[in-house]
Every structure is written in structure tokens, then in C-alpha cells.
Amino acid sequence: MKDLFGSPGKVSGLVLRMGQCFFAAASLGVMASASGFSTATAFCYLIASMGLQLLWSFGLACFDVHALRLKRDLHNHIFVSLFVVGDWVTATLSLAASCSSAGVIVLLIKDTTICRTETKLSCDMFQISVGLAFVSWFLLAISSYVMFLLAASA
């Protein structure tokens, strides 16, 4: 099995996982503290999806720390198969949540005047949250890609 950038049990893998955790938590926090997020199902779905991504990435970050401390090799076929499925499912859900929220935001801000007339909606915070969610998805996509390469070359 190749030893790639961002593979499990390496410092680069741990940094990627911590980045995913940080941006997912930030996106979740900003969206949950924005007033009126519950008016759109897409925003609630974004919170759920970022929560799932936070749990998944945090779990794998702990696993990486464990492997780094004990200098264990995580490149076995069962671990990598489990990681690749989990990573792809989480990445697809995160992209779906980010895009559906982005679609709703464009409708609220650009296509209609809802954001200008309804002052109780924190449209700026919705935008920041979706931006953070896209960054988090991008980092997860890098991890998924590396996992897939590892699984395919195993």
C-alpha cells in the first residue's frame, strides 16, 4: 500500500482531519446561532450534515493521534475499506447540504427581496456558514480521494 499525503496514521492526515473538524464545527456554530435558520429545511439539513461530519472527522482524528503515539500502521485493508466508505458517504452528504443551502441563499438574496424585507433573517451569517461548509467539504474530499487511492492500490 502506498504512503500518500493525508493517509491515515500520518501527521498530514491528522492535520486534514483537524481542519475538517474545525470548519464543520464553525459552520454548525454560525448557522445554529443565526436567527431564522429554522425557516428553511436546507439550513437544518446543513446543521445535521455538519454535525455528522464533525463526529466522523473527530473520530478519525482521535484514531490518527492514537496511531501516531503508538507508531501503529493503519494501512490495512479492513480499516481503509471502512474509512473510504465512510468518507465518501460523509463527503456526498456534506456537498449536498452545502449546495442546497447555497441554492436557498441565492434565492433569498438575489432572486427575491426576502433578505431585504425580512430583517429577522441573518442572511450574512447564512452565507458565512455555507462558505465554511464548502471549505470543510473540500478538505474531506481530499481525504476521500487519498483513501480511495489507497483502497484501489491495496
Add this chain to the structure above:
Amino acid sequence: MKDLFGSPGKVSGLVLRMGQCFFAAASLGVMASASGFSTATAFCYLIASMGLQLLWSFGLACFDVHALRLKRDLHNHIFVSLFVVGDWVTATLSLAASCSSAGVIVLLIKDTTICRTETKLSCDMFQISVGLAFVSWFLLAISSYVMFLLAASA
């Protein structure tokens, strides 16, 4: 290079490409004929994305027909690398377009009463179009996965 289901230059690959073309064209046609689609940027983006997917899948279907007729082998590294990048970019754009449109539709139908009050919006046709777009994306995702496996095992 492995000989997988749905790989380029095989009948299963051609069937997948034709399915992608059919569902992308149907989604595009239904959305373009729905009244009031231009009110949401997400719906216009869905049309553009389905148009791109239609062109891409049609091009590759022609390529498959050519390879099947002349019994040529398309499993060389340059072709597969080109296909894998194109497939992943198109699949990501299609998923993004489908999800953003789905987010907008849920907002129009469930979260607000816009679909009930604005009778000039064809909300049923929006839903059918997004459903077809998801089927098209799913078929493209299968092709992308097979291409990635081929490229990784090359």
C-alpha cells in the same frame, strides 16, 4: 488494466452513457418547459449543468460506439485519465445543481406557501426535473467510480 462493468468501449459502458444522456435531456427539457423556472438561479444552473452533462455523455457514447464497431481497446492511460477527470468534474457539478434545485423546491413547497399562492410557477415540473437530474447524476457517479478504479489500477 481490469475489464470492469461499465468501462469504456464495452456495451455496459455504452448503456450507462445512453442512460445519462436520456435522463439529462429529460431533466433539461422538463425544466426548460416549466413556467417560471427563470425566477430561481438554481433552476437556470440545473439547465446549464444538465446541458454540460448531456454533451459530455453524448460525446463518450459516440466514442464507445466507435470503439465497439472497430473493436478498438480504449483502456489506455491517456484516455482513462481524461475520462476520469471529466467524469468527476461533471458528476460534482450535476450533484451540486440537483441539490441546490432540491433545496429551493423544498423552500418553495414545504417551508413557505409560495407554490400555493403563485399559480404561475409549475412546481410539479420542477420536482420531476430534479428527480430526473438525480437519476442522471447517479448513473454518472457509477461511470466515474468505474473510471477511477480503472485509472487507479493502471
